[in-house]
Amino acid sequence: MNKSGLVIRLAIVIVFTAVIVGLITTQLFYRFTFLNEQALGEQSINQLYNTVSPTASIASYLGDKELAEEVVNGLISNDIVTSAAIKTDVLMVKSDNYFKSSDTLEFVLFSPFQKERRVGVLLVKANKGYLAEKANKISATNTFVVAVEAFIITVISILVTYFVITRPILSIGKALHSISPGTNERIDKPTSHQHSEIGQLADDVNELLVKAEQQMLREKSLRNEVQVLELRFRMLFENSTSAIVLVEPQGDILLYNETFEKLIETLQLPLKKNYGNYLQDLFILKKELHEQIKIAFANNESATAELELISSREEKMWVQVVVTQLITDDYQENYQITLHDISKRKQQISLLDQKANYDSLTNLLNRQATEQHLKQLASAKNPFALIMMDLNDFKPINDIFGHDAGDEILIHVASQLLKNLRKADVLSRWGGDEFVIVLPDASKEEVINVCAKLSSALSKPLHLSQHNKSVFVTASMGISFFPDDEVELIELIRLADKAMYKVKKDKSVDKELYLAFASDMSKPASNSQPS
Amino acid sequence: MKQFTKTISLFLLVLCFSIQAQEPIAVVVNKANPVDQLTRSELIDLFMGKYVAFPDDSKAMPVELKGENDLKVNFYQNLVGMPLSRVNAYWSRLRFTGRKRVAIFQANEADLVDYIIANEQAIGYVPQSLITEDLKVVYILNE
Numbered sequence: 318m319n320k321s322g323l324v325i326r327l328a329i330v331i332v333f334t335a336v337i338v339g340l341i342t343t344q345l346f347y348r349f350t351f352l353n354e355q356a357l358g359e360q361s362i363n364q365l366y367n368t369v370s371p372t373a374s375i376a377s378y379l380g381d382k383e384l385a386e387e388v389v390n391g392l393i394s395n396d397i398v399t400s401a402a403i404k405t406d407v408l409m410v411k412s413d414n415y416f417k418s419s420d421t422l423e424f425v426l427f428s429p430f431q432k433e434r435r436v437g438v439l440l441v442k443a444n445k446g447y448l449a450e451k452a453n454k455i456s457a458t459n460t461f462v463v464a465v466e467a468f469i470i471t472v473i474s475i476l477v478t479y480f481v482i483t484r485p486i487l488s489i490g491k492a493l494h495s496i497s498p499g500t501n502e503r504i505d506k507p508t509s510h511q512h513s514e515i516g517q518l519a520d521d522v523n524e525l526l527v528k529a530e531q532q533m534l535r536e537k538s539l540r541n542e543v544q545v546l547e548l549r550f551r552m553l554f555e556n557s558t559s560a561i562v563l564v565e566p567q568g569d570i571l572l573y574n575e576t577f578e579k580l581i582e583t584l585q586l587p588l589k590k591n592y593g594n595y596l597q598d599l600f601i602l603k604k605e606l607h608e609q610i611k612i613a614f615a616n617n618e619s620a621t622a623e624l625e626l627i628s629s630r631e632e633k634m635w636v637q638v639v640v641t642q643l644i645t646d647d648y649q650e651n652y653q654i655t656l657h658d659i660s661k662r663k664q665q666i667s668l669l670d671q672k673a674n675y676d677s678l679t680n681l682l683n684r685q686a687t688e689q690h691l692k693q694l695a696s697a698k699n700p701f702a703l704i705m706m707d708l709n710d711f712k713p714i715n716d717i718f719g720h721d722a723g724d725e726i727l728i729h730v731a732s733q734l735l736k737n738l739r740k741a742d743v744l745s746r747w748g749g750d751e752f753v754i755v756l757p758d759a760s761k762e763e764v765i766n767v768c769a770k771l772s773s774a775l776s777k778p779l780h781l782s783q784h785n786k787s788v789f790v791t792a793s794m795g796i797s798f799f800p801d802d803e804v805e806l807i808e809l810i811r812l813a814d815k816a817m818y819k820v821k822k823d824k825s826v827d828k829e830l831y832l833a834f835a836s837d838m839s840k841p842a843s844n845s846q847p848s
Numbered sequence: 849m850k851q852f853t854k855t856i857s858l859f860l861l862v863l864c865f866s867i868q869a870q871e872p873i874a875v876v877v878n879k880a881n882p883v884d885q886l887t888r889s890e891l892i893d894l895f896m897g898k899y900v901a902f903p904d905d906s907k908a909m910p911v912e913l914k915g916e917n918d919l920k921v922n923f924y925q926n927l928v929g930m931p932l933s934r935v936n937a938y939w940s941r942l943r944f945t946g947r948k949r950v951a952i953f954q955a956n957e958a959d960l961v962d963y964i965i966a967n968e969q970a971i972g973y974v975p976q977s978l979i980t981e982d983l984k985v986v987y988i989l990n991e
Binding site for chain 1: 889898930
């Protein structure tokens with residue numbers, strides 16, 4: 318049984334109280350009894366005196382020893398008298414054990430006939446031991462009674478408190494202990510406490526249990542909702558075809574989805590925790606990304622950019638990057654970066670671009686694209702040289718060997734020309750057997766050099782396998798300079814064209830001639846018209 | 849105060865009447881007895897049995913009347929303030945302890961007077977009216 322349990326504690330308190338109260342009561346009662354007995358003893362002695370006083374008076378008066386002895390013997394035969402004596406002028410009669418002491422009671426004896434005449438003294442000693450013994454006896458009885466009473470009260474108190482208070486409370490406690498909150502379990506109200514405070518306690522506990530159950534149910538349903546919602550969010554996030562990444566301002570990745578993982582795998586990069594600010598290390602043009610972000614964030618917008626990803630693969634990968642600033646509940650700045658794969662679209666666009674701007678046979682820029690390019694250079698005020706080239710005697714070859722051979726020759730020419738041009742230079746098929754070459758920032762000497770190289774490259778024979786015949790191709794080139802010769806593009810082209818026809822015309826005279834500058838022929842040939 | 853005085857005077861009047869009603873009792877001895885006067889205590893001691901001698905140590909013999917004589921009743925009433933029955937009871941008690949009363953009993957007052965005249969140690973009581981030359985008065989009760 319629990320040492321600090323209610324029953325034990327209560328029992329200890331009650332027993333302790335009973336013992337203390339019993340002791341105090343007994344002691345007090347003993348004192349009272351003793352005093353009372355003493356008073357009673359004195360009273361008894363007084364009564365005894367009253368009884369014997371006439372005889373004692375006579376004995377004293379007459380000085381009669383026998384009578385005095387009778388009185389003394391009569392007195393000491395009482396329990397409360399230890400010893401007694403009668404003393405007169407002539408007589409001293411006393412019991413055997415009499416001796417004079419301070420606690421001796423003295424009664425003056427007068428003459429029976431003359432009330433004022435003293436004849437002697439009656440001396441009596443009370444039996445203190447007898448009185449104390451009597452008091453003790455009474456007290457012992459009383460102590461026993463008190464002890465029995467205390468025992469009965471203690472037992473009854475303990476039983477009553479146990480059955481009326483402690484047990485019902487313990488039963489409530491036990492029931493409460495075995496109940497798991499949130500269920501529909503309830504505590505039974507003790508039958509004898511339907512309307513008492515303990516019953517009220519049970520009611521209150523049950524009310525609390527009801528509330529707890531309701532709360533638990535509410536929380537459960539809420540948790541379920543949150544779970545469902547989370548599942549959906551996760552589905553959205555994980556199944557997104559776009560890579561979604563949540564990063565901190567320093568570039569640490571907080572969260573990423575499977576698509577991002579796959580993307581990194583595709584790029585054959587190691588999966589890292591940090592790819593720099595805004596994942597910049599993944600892109601070829603970091604600068605553009607930062608610029609776009611700067612502009613967008615200044616306007617409180619999401620930044621969008623189309624960027625090419627770093628990849629060791631041949632196939633280029635393009636993504637549309639959307640960077641959104643997110644402020645969390647605790648005022649922390651995070652970025653949501655979404656990468657939409659736009660490689661296919663880019664490919665399609667470049668294919669369309671190819672179709673629109675390139676000649677399908679030679680894969681060189683077509684006339685339209687070249688014109689566009691020239692316009693750009695002109696508007697940028699970028700100086701350049703424009704070479705208009707036409708193949709000599711191409712038509713007869715075409716007629717003799719057929720179009721397939723013609724096409725073969727055109728491809729051959731294009732590749733030869735391309736081999737001898739710089740990267741910044743532009744080679745385009747202007748139409749038929751006409752080519753336009755743009756040399757940016759080229760001087761006249763450079764142009765002469767280039768043209769010489771081109772001419773010699775063309776002079777190599779081409780073996781037509783179908784016809785088992787080698788052919789030679791030569792070309793005529795007319796050159797004009799922007800902006801030195803002309804600022805208007807149409808006029809500039811016309812000038813180069815004119816110079817080229819001039820070469821064709823003069824070829825009959827000088828077989829080796831293959832180029833002419835528009836600036837050289839402007840004056841002497843101002844009147845002549847191309848044929 | 850006036851009431852008090854009145855009560856006192858009434859009391860005195862009643863007292864005077866009672867005294868008048870009873871004749872004083874004289875205690876007498878033989879003329880030859882050397883004792884001339886006795887105190888009340890000495891008188892009591894002699895008649896109640898404490899002493900059997902006069903103060904001068906000469907033997908004394910109290911003379912008593914027999915029965916319930918009015919004089920006897922009056923005498924004890926006046927001497928010790930007790931009715932005769934109680935005086936008799938006193939003597940009865942003493943008799944149990946073995947003490948014997950020393951006294952001469954006479955049948956009447958005349959015999960009593962005669963005895964006193966005849967005995968030198970005798971002492972007795974008589975009404976004042978019966979006092980003769982042959983008797984010596986030592987105490988007068990109820991004066």
